[in-house]
Amino acid sequence: MLTDPQSVTISGTARTLPRLEERPDTNVYSDRANGVDLFVTQRVDKKGTYRPSISLVTNDIVTDPISGLKSRVPTSITINGAIPVGKTVADVEALYVAMNAALSAGTNALLRKVLGGER
Numbered sequence: 862m863l864t865d866p867q868s869v870t871i872s873g874t875a876r877t878l879p880r881l882e883e884r885p886d887t888n889v890y891s892d893r894a895n896g897v898d899l900f901v902t903q904r905v906d907k908k909g910t911y912r913p914s915i916s917l918v919t920n921d922i923v924t925d926p927i928s929g930l931k932s933r934v935p936t937s938i939t940i941n942g943a944i945p946v947g948k949t950v951a952d953v954e955a956l957y958v959a960m961n962a963a964l965s966a967g968t969n970a971l972l973r974k975v976l977g978g979e980r
Contacts, residue, residue: 866890867899869917896920896933911944 866879867890876897878890890899900916916939924931944953964972 863888863890863901869897869899871897871919909946911946912942913944914939914941916940 863880866877868878869876876892876895878892878897878899880888881891881893882889886904887900887902890901891897896919898916898918898920900914900918902912902914902916904912904914906912916937918935918937920933920935922931922933940957942953964975
């Protein structure tokens, strides 16, 4: 089990996320006052493939530009894995490190392109 609390820094602001829920396959760490949640899930499918995921979710209040109505909307980033039997943590870590390096190279150039709709 991960340590409690977890912490994340978003746009230079550190957030402390105490564990608020323990579900059968997911733990939820949350700063409810600031609308930040971290979901950590561990699953194994019928074929034995290990499927971990971690999602960081913010809930922000936005104003509709046409109606002027305010509503709370979630924004999330999720990292999923599909790890077959026999792969080591080091194997999978190497894939993550490679993807993270590609996305963050050149001041996040690839990440910005993908978020901007390029494929």
